[in-house]
Amino acid sequence: MKKVIVHEQGLGEKVVRHARAIGVSMKESVYPLTATVFYPRERKKMPPNLRGYLMFEIEKCISCWECAFICPANAIQMKEAPNRRYYPTVDYGKCIFCHFCVDSCSSGALYSTKIHDVAYRDMDEMLTLTEEMIEQPEIIREDKRSVEYVIERDDMHLKRRREQDTLFVEPTPPVEIPMVSQCIDRASCIGCRVCEQVCEHGAISSIMDTARNVLRMKIDTERCTGCGLCVKECSMQILRLVRKTR
């Protein structure tokens, strides 16, 4: 059996320790390191890369479904819009704010804001539709000051400024890795022309080979943006995205 040995303190050491405790309490009563933020009246200044409420730019979206595929909480569902395109909807009842969707979005259509205090009346309202994600949400701002945590001399202090923190950040453009679509097995192509129809940039064109009476697809590498729509839509799964070589 092991016995925990208690460090025996002499009288002098005890007195010193008690005096130190009293000294600390007196110091704290005069100049406390309280870190409380009085939330509705003041707001903590959040970093610009905070993973908060999601916003969506519909013009940039290429309906690639990457956000819905990568979502670990299955919060993003694609809904069909009147223009026959599919756009994401976010269920905040499921969302874990991992922002894999923002990272995976190749065109930068999804981006984050600094809003972290979202309230809903019921569960149905938590399913945020695409049109709600386009517009900035309604925010009631009661805060007059912004608070920042500053570490000085190994102690954390609050720095209060008489200003309102902006909650919306400019979306940073995604880091583009130039990719290009490439057919890896031309012999298997059935000439369905789905890739041609789906391409937004007109990079894929079809040429009728009258000699052999088959349709040949041609990918214009200059026009191709590497969005991967054709890769996803190809029924024979013979298209791949490869790194563009210059």
Add this chain to the structure above:
Amino acid sequence: MEEVINALMAAIMSNQVNIPLLQPLFRLMVQIPGAGFMVSFILWKPFFAALISPGFATLGILLLFFPWVERKLCGRIQWRVGPHEIVWWLGGIIQLLADSLRFLFQEVIVHKDAQRPYFLQFPFLTFIPTLLPLLFIPAGSIVAIQTPYAIQIILALVCLFPLFIIGLGWASNSRFAFIGTVREAFMYFAYEVAFIVAVLAMVILYGTSDLVEIGAHQAGWVWGICINPVAAVVFFIGAAMATARLPFEIADAEQELAAGPHVEYSGIGFGLIYVICYEKAYILSGLMTVLFLGGGSGPQIGVLGELSGLIWFLLKTFIVMVTLFVLRVLYPRYRLDQALNIGWSSLLSLSLFALALSIAITAVAGAGAVAGAVGGGIV
């Protein structure tokens, strides 16, 4: 009939609180038929001491604001904020007013197993030992009842505190209250002997138990704490145990026993018990101020007359109270056996040492020597 009234008036007028600053105003008031009698009655020393200051009115104001001071201060030390939301631009200063209103309008629940008459009576009866000592505690020269047995009476009443707490627990007839009551009885044994011996040491030192005289003996800067600091330490720890606040909050250990003896109380009953702790602290701090910290002695402010002693007394009492209550953020709670161990070993031996010290000082400085002479001889 007229002679009786005149004799009464003469008795009242001969024992007035002397305030030079307000004297012209009083002279003006005396000329108005009714107001003159009222003013002189209010300024009659026993009435002033018992009902205004250091008595009832001061206690009431203290009870309204002291818990706020305590909570705010403890909050600051623990990096919290403390009461804040009620008038937040003043830092929640009327928190206790809001709390007392809530207590007042809450339903008083008497549960089935409780001893109904005692259950309802004891919160009020507990006020007897906590309010009566106020009559004997002098603030400078302002005192309600001056008697050579003041310390004995105050100690007797202070020793009655636990009895009423035990009564509360017994009338509650609940297991938590029962355990809390037994702990309260144990704690009573832990501090009582050492506490009384420490007071006894000071009585021997001063040669009198009249608190007004004791205060007068310390009129210089030679306070009781300078002559016998050991007794002061024992008295302070004893007071901390008697008020049952955090380092010795063993009887109403909130984490284990909900609230100990007061667990079954709700509404105004709980409110009364809640403030009793602060009253105890006020009385024991006042006694400590008079015995060890010179009572109302301090630089005299001429225009305030006798009020200057009162102000010094209240200031010192307040500081002692704050020190007593800030202990709760510094130390964790003792176990019951540890507290009993402290009470019966170190505290008792310290108090006996303090007694021996007092006897030695008195013997050296001459039998029955008063503190002033002792202070002159030693310091």
